[in-house]
Structures are given as C-alpha cells and as structure tokens.
Amino acid sequence: MSVLLMLMSLCVLAQQQNRLVIAYVCSWTDQRLPNPMLMTNINYAFGHVNKTFNGCNVQNPDFLRKVVALKQINPKLKIQLSVGGWTSGNFSEMAADAKNRMMFAKDCARIVKLYGLDGIDIDWEYPTSSEAGISSSPNDTKNFTLLMRDLRKTLGKDKLLTAATIADALYVDFRSCIQYMDFVNIMAYDVADAPKHHTTLFRSPLSGRITVSEAVDAHIKAGVPKNKLCLGLPLYGRGDHGNNILEHYMKTGYTGGYYKACWDSVGQVPYLADWSGQLAWAAENTRSFAAKCQYIIDRDLLGAMYWETTEDNAQEDLMNTVYLSLLKYNKATIPLKQVLVMTDGQENAETEHLRALGKSLGFVVNVFTPATPFVDRLFARHHLLYNVNCNMDALSADAKTAFERYIDKAEGSYLAYNADTTKHWAWYNAFFKQPQAKHARTILYKVNPNLGYMPRLSTYEENKKQALKWLLRLE
Structure with missing residues (x-):
C-alpha cells in the first residue's frame, strides 16, 4: 500500500x-x-x-x-x-x-x-x-x-x-x-x-x-x-x-457608486450590474x-x-x-492580500494588532520606514499602504514618485492613522485635503483633530475590520 x-x-x-x-x-x-x-x-x-x-x-x-x-x-x-x-x-x-x-x-x-x-x-x-x-x-x-x-x-x-x-x-x-x-x-x-x-x-x-x-x-x-x-x-x-469607470474597474475596484459588484454562482464569474440589475461589465x-x-x-x-x-x-x-x-500547489489557491505598514522605524501596538487581524482576514503585513531602501514597485506590490506614524516628508524622491503614482493610478488603498499634512510635499497636502478627487480607496483618520478640513472618522476604531475589508476589497 x-x-x-x-x-x-x-x-x-x-x-x-x-x-x-x-x-x-x-x-x-x-x-x-x-x-x-x-x-x-x-x-x-x-x-x-x-x-x-x-x-x-x-x-x-x-x-x-x-x-x-x-x-x-x-x-x-x-x-x-x-x-x-x-x-x-x-x-x-x-x-x-x-x-x-x-x-x-x-x-x-x-x-x-x-x-x-x-x-x-x-x-x-x-x-x-x-x-x-x-x-x-x-x-x-x-x-x-x-x-x-x-x-x-x-x-x-x-x-x-x-x-x-x-x-x-x-x-x-x-x-x-x-x-x-x-x-x-x-x-x-x-x-x-x-x-x-x-x-x-x-x-x-x-x-x-x-x-x-x-x-x-x-x-x-x-x-x-x-x-x-x-x-x-x-x-x-x-x-x-x-466608460472610464468600467474600463479600469478590474485594476482599481472603483465603481463611482454607479454599479454593483455581483457574482454569478452558476457561471462562476463576477460582473458589475447597473441600476436595473443588468450586466454592464463582464469581469474576472x-x-x-x-x-x-x-x-x-x-x-x-x-x-x-x-x-x-x-x-x-x-x-x-x-x-x-x-x-x-x-x-x-496543484489546487485552486487565491493569493493573500499584502499590507505595507509605514512607520518611523519603531514597532508599535498598531502594527502588532494589524498582524493579528491579518491572520483572521487573510492578509500579510510587511513594514516600511523612510530608511528602507526603495526598490521598484515596492508600493505597487501591496494592496494597502497603512501609514501608522511615518513622516511622509522623509520619503526619498523615488518613493514619493511611486506613492503619487500609487494614488493617482489607484494601484491600491491608503490609510493614514493619526493623519496630518506635510511641511514640504505640496502634492501630498493637496491629496490629503481632497482625497475624494482620487479613485484610490482612502481613509484619513485623526485621533485628536483640530477644527477645519480634517474630519474625525470616529467609527474607524470601532469598525476596524470593516474598514480593512473595504480598503482591501475583501467585502
């Protein structure tokens, strides 16, 4: 035997x-x-x-x-x-x-x-x-x-x-x-x-x-x-x-609120439906x-x-x-989502908590600091950039260019924990003040916000799993 x-x-x-x-x-x-x-x-x-x-x-x-x-x-x-x-x-x-x-x-x-x-x-x-x-x-x-x-x-x-x-x-x-x-x-x-x-x-x-x-x-x-x-x-x-929204949907996940993501359980394929429920975009x-x-x-x-x-x-x-x-593996296998935690170089409770969530939700956590040697497509390989306490001004020129592309092309999602503007990066400040102008899924969270343009998304901490599911398109 x-x-x-x-x-x-x-x-x-x-x-x-x-x-x-x-x-x-x-x-x-x-x-x-x-x-x-x-x-x-x-x-x-x-x-x-x-x-x-x-x-x-x-x-x-x-x-x-x-x-x-x-x-x-x-x-x-x-x-x-x-x-x-x-x-x-x-x-x-x-x-x-x-x-x-x-x-x-x-x-x-x-x-x-x-x-x-x-x-x-x-x-x-x-x-x-x-x-x-x-x-x-x-x-x-x-x-x-x-x-x-x-x-x-x-x-x-x-x-x-x-x-x-x-x-x-x-x-x-x-x-x-x-x-x-x-x-x-x-x-x-x-x-x-x-x-x-x-x-x-x-x-x-x-x-x-x-x-x-x-x-x-x-x-x-x-x-x-x-x-x-x-x-x-x-x-x-x-x-x-x-249709610009439909054409780029499979890369960005952006629907503009005009379409609903659906699954054909018999045909085993996804699609976007319009307001009437009719297939508007055949996807994979x-x-x-x-x-x-x-x-x-x-x-x-x-x-x-x-x-x-x-x-x-x-x-x-x-x-x-x-x-x-x-x-x-010789069997149907879906790759895990990749999350890049951006920090100042110090491990913290938020990073560890994210690792724990990754085990249950199905994503892998990697860490980036401004001192990390930047290689081509480092950001693009990740589905979510999670900025815990990284000074964005400290990024190298190559990293800043890659980050701008990441957001402008909606290559993935961005979450800034305890978010704030920068002193010298005009592009980032403009994005920070009007993230809705981009198609990247974004959450800017401020623990103790000042009055002004920065809203306090008080429900984020209470619904972290739901927020991550949305950012990672796990919903």
Missing part, C-alpha cells in the same frame, strides 16, 4: 511539474515586463505575415530582446513569437502557395534563431473566415495543416509550435494538424458582449454563445488530446470600453480564476494561457492566482 501511495504522489508531482502557464506579452502596451517566475512560457505578440506573403515581420524587436532577457531571471522560461492576432492578414495568400508557405516557414525559423526563441505560435484569426477584415479562402483549413507541417520541418522537433484557436474549435482540422503541434491555446473568451458575460465557466443565464467548459469539450471532440490543451483566460473585462477576479484553474486540474488539461500581462492589476493578483494554483 505504501508503494502504491508513493507512486500516486509521484504522479501528482509530475503533473504539477509538467503543467504550463503561457502569458501573452504585447509589443504595443506600456512595455511593462511581467514577473517571469509566474509563468513557464511567454508568447510575444506579434509578428505578421509580410506584404509579399513569403516572410514574417516582428513588431518592436528591441522590446522582444528585453522579453528574451527575462530568461536570465528564469532560465527555464520558454519564449515564442506569436504571429497574427485580430485583423492580422496575409495568412490565406501565404498558406495557399507552396513556395511562399515554405519561405515563410524558413523565415520563422530564422527569427527563432536570431532572437534566441523557443518556437512559433500561430494566431490566424481565422482560416476560411473574413470576420476580422482579412482575406480568406475555402481552402484555408487544408492550407493551415500544410503550414503546420512546413513550420515543423523548418523549426525541427526541439522547438515549440503552437496555435491560438477560437473557443468553438472551428476553422481548423485538428485531427490532421495536431501531430505537428505541441499544444493549442483555447481563446475561451470574447464570445459575447454586455449584457452577456464573455467567459462563464459553466452555462448560466449570463452565458454567451459558448462557455469555457463547452469550449474545452469542443476541442476534445474535434481531436485535440487533453494533454495538448491550454485554457485561455482573460486578464481584462468586457463591456463599454469607452481571483475567485473566478481559481475556479477555472481548478477546472484545468480536474480535467487534467496541460495548463492555462492568459491575455495579456499588463491588463492585470498592480499586484498581479490574477497571474499570481494561476501561478499558485497550477505551478505551486
């Missing part, structure tokens, strides 16, 4: 070690590099089929080199060039001509060697379809298989060859081409617009044309083995992207990501893919959820 248990444990361990997490990193965003320890693979977006249909152009090659340099931090990281994307054309013409197709495949192999990449990802959206405004042909599905064959020839067996596919598993003859491919990334999102949710795990009244679980079943039925399936997860929401959070990760584990899929890294919040909560669930 003990030998059997040991073998079962080794099997589970092997599953954990072999599971993949693929992150799309885009060339046109703010070019913020992700934490490479949270993933096993990066797909760099994008390369494009050139105008003569016989080669590949790489967007922003200098940034690609920076992405490849992440291997210095994580030597096991695999990096592919993703070719295509929505509205990226010239695939149909290239794949239809044997000479052009082979020249394109050879150029992809050249690019892989030139930049030190680990393979190619094809994101043709979609063979035989002009939905994205690109040319298409009835022969595209057959030619897609030939393209996979030719790419495998030029790349060799040791390089990765993958593809991103529509949730419905349409347009590709998987039974013919899967032999050439290492795995498939299912784009199990963007299947509906509000008032429907674009990526419910299971079918509910809010579901669009297909659910995440239905997308997985569709691919398996189409001929893709489970051990070659990676489930695509969106790090973004969907709705009216022209750590709870929904954990549910999808558990689904990946339960179905024994190869792993997860997500689009795209700069869409996550400052603390990278969603990416951390995927990392913890799939790569570290």
Whole structure:
C-alpha cells in the first residue's frame, strides 16, 4: 500500500511539474515586463505575415530582446513569437502557395534563431473566415495543416509550435494538424458582449454563445488530446470600453457608486450590474480564476494561457492566482492580500494588532520606514499602504514618485492613522485635503483633530475590520 501511495504522489508531482502557464506579452502596451517566475512560457505578440506573403515581420524587436532577457531571471522560461492576432492578414495568400508557405516557414525559423526563441505560435484569426477584415479562402483549413507541417520541418522537433484557436474549435482540422503541434491555446473568451458575460465557466443565464467548459469539450471532440490543451483566460473585462469607470474597474475596484459588484454562482464569474440589475461589465477576479484553474486540474488539461500581462492589476493578483494554483500547489489557491505598514522605524501596538487581524482576514503585513531602501514597485506590490506614524516628508524622491503614482493610478488603498499634512510635499497636502478627487480607496483618520478640513472618522476604531475589508476589497 505504501508503494502504491508513493507512486500516486509521484504522479501528482509530475503533473504539477509538467503543467504550463503561457502569458501573452504585447509589443504595443506600456512595455511593462511581467514577473517571469509566474509563468513557464511567454508568447510575444506579434509578428505578421509580410506584404509579399513569403516572410514574417516582428513588431518592436528591441522590446522582444528585453522579453528574451527575462530568461536570465528564469532560465527555464520558454519564449515564442506569436504571429497574427485580430485583423492580422496575409495568412490565406501565404498558406495557399507552396513556395511562399515554405519561405515563410524558413523565415520563422530564422527569427527563432536570431532572437534566441523557443518556437512559433500561430494566431490566424481565422482560416476560411473574413470576420476580422482579412482575406480568406475555402481552402484555408487544408492550407493551415500544410503550414503546420512546413513550420515543423523548418523549426525541427526541439522547438515549440503552437496555435491560438477560437473557443468553438472551428476553422481548423485538428485531427490532421495536431501531430505537428505541441499544444493549442483555447481563446475561451470574447464570445459575447454586455449584457452577456464573455467567459462563464459553466452555462448560466449570463452565458454567451459558448462557455469555457463547452469550449474545452469542443476541442476534445474535434481531436485535440487533453494533454495538448491550454485554457485561455482573460486578464481584462468586457463591456463599454469607452466608460472610464468600467474600463479600469478590474485594476482599481472603483465603481463611482454607479454599479454593483455581483457574482454569478452558476457561471462562476463576477460582473458589475447597473441600476436595473443588468450586466454592464463582464469581469474576472481571483475567485473566478481559481475556479477555472481548478477546472484545468480536474480535467487534467496541460495548463492555462492568459491575455495579456499588463491588463492585470498592480499586484498581479490574477497571474499570481494561476501561478499558485497550477505551478505551486496543484489546487485552486487565491493569493493573500499584502499590507505595507509605514512607520518611523519603531514597532508599535498598531502594527502588532494589524498582524493579528491579518491572520483572521487573510492578509500579510510587511513594514516600511523612510530608511528602507526603495526598490521598484515596492508600493505597487501591496494592496494597502497603512501609514501608522511615518513622516511622509522623509520619503526619498523615488518613493514619493511611486506613492503619487500609487494614488493617482489607484494601484491600491491608503490609510493614514493619526493623519496630518506635510511641511514640504505640496502634492501630498493637496491629496490629503481632497482625497475624494482620487479613485484610490482612502481613509484619513485623526485621533485628536483640530477644527477645519480634517474630519474625525470616529467609527474607524470601532469598525476596524470593516474598514480593512473595504480598503482591501475583501467585502
């Protein structure tokens, strides 16, 4: 019995070690590099089929080199060039001509060697379809298989060859081409617009044309083995992207009081509802990501893919959820919230009390003083900055700049215990007097306030747990 248990444990361990997490990193965003320890693979977006249909152009090659340099931090990281994307054309013409197709495949192999990449990802959206405004042909599905064959020839067996596919598993003859491919990334999102949710795990009244679980079943039925399936997860929401509140909600948690945060218990997804109760914004959070990760584990899929890294919040909560669930613990795991206590360097009762609360509410406490060497994203990694008795004037120039960004971009929440203005920091004083002008969740508490602009929030001490839940978005 003990030998059997040991073998079962080794099997589970092997599953954990072999599971993949693929992150799309885009060339046109703010070019913020992700934490490479949270993933096993990066797909760099994008390369494009050139105008003569016989080669590949790489967007922003200098940034690609920076992405490849992440291997210095994580030597096991695999990096592919993703070719295509929505509205990226010239695939149909290239794949239809044997000479052009082979020249394109050879150029992809050249690019892989030139930049030190680990393979190619094809994101043709979609063979035989002009939905994205690109040319298409009835022969595209057959030619897609030939393209996979030719790419495998030029790349060799040791390089990765993958593809991103529509949730419905349409347009590709998987039974013919899967032999050439290492795995498939299912784009199990963007299947509906509000008032429907674009990526419910299971079918509910809010579901669009297909659910995440239905997308997985569709691919398996189409001929893709489970051990070659990676489930695509969106790090973004969907709705009216022209609405500034909705567009930034998943990063800031700010609703302006116009929307109500809701949970679809059947579809296993969050959303914002308007005054009538109708879905206005289809969202994701750590709870929904954990549910999808558990689904990946339960179905024994190869792993997860997500689009795209700069869409996550400052603390990278969603990416951390995927990392913890799939790569570290092999079970759905939601990361703990992070609180940075800002002090003058002396431990005090308030800090200890906060640590005790953290054990019950689910957050970790770290300590910062003006003497602490400031490193990039120190503030941004924390969900709450809790100023106990830190002299804000004493912060370094880098720390002040980071704090201003933290508040201006609503990267997290701020609580000032026994709050007061500063002598020399004009930005902080303006924020202190009118915190409502910012979207960051803020509580400014004064034990013995003077008369004037500083209100006394007498209920804070009496309702500290509720205040922290609100600041940390634990409600």
